Amino acid sequence: MILVTVGMQLGFDRLIAAMDALAPTLGRQVIAQTGKGRYVPQNMDARAKIAPAAFEKLVQQSALIVSHAGIGTVLTAARFSTPIILIPRRAALGEHRNDHQLATVDQLSGRPGVLVAMNESQLSARIAEGLALRDLPEVQSPTSRQLHAALAAFIENRRL
């Protein structure tokens, strides 16, 4: 199963429409959380909102998540080691107040399990890569290992 999510606050019809077009080619069930968008998907199991507990369960069960570049979803995906594709909202297209999601994808790109599609035309290729990631062993990122080590040092009052 592939889970598409745009967060609860805003619609992101560019992503929903692109995924709706791709869905029949993916050979898997696609569930979409569409937020406040207007586009009505034809090929995906769509709902505006998903309650947090149910959302977590879906993240856990999904082979792949396709999401706006919202940090909350990235964190949930990380907790369940589910690969995630991020596509940034663009202010110029009225998708957000500013372009901070561009900065987010820039900074998260290359972390384990995180793939970036700069626009909808890159989605298909990234989905193929993301589904291939699924069987990789779970790896902790170097930055996460570093933070855990620093936290232990702080708690034990060792030199940082």
Next chain:
Amino acid sequence: MTNGLTRVLAVASGGGHWEQLMLLRATLDNYDIRFATTELALAVQHGIANAARLPDCNQNTPVRSLLCAMAALWTVLKHRPQVVVSTGAAPGFFCILAGRLIGARTLWIDSVANGEELSLCGKLSQRWAHECWTQWEHLGTDSRARYFGAVL
């Protein structure tokens, strides 16, 4: 109960802050850990039955902030942590302040969501916590907000 282990109070509001705290759990669980949060249901979801509850608050809710500050002080006095760690937001900052009152060592880990500048509580923690860490290397330039990696 757990003699010899450092007593740690780890605090995070519901949502992304809590997610980040949970990503640090593998390390936190090595100590005599106690969690505090604004949404007990989230703690239960993670198998934590004895989390302390704090009222949610932010800079726009002065009355709740006062209540939260009192609850934070109560929680800290009750558990007497040697270390207080928070991944945000305001309720965690209050626990850090309360922790200072009883001589705990305090650590603020600013949310990974703050990639452009530190949060308000992060900025305050630069002054009031023993350590304030950012999760973005480019923000960790000066000695008051240091960078030691990220949860992701």
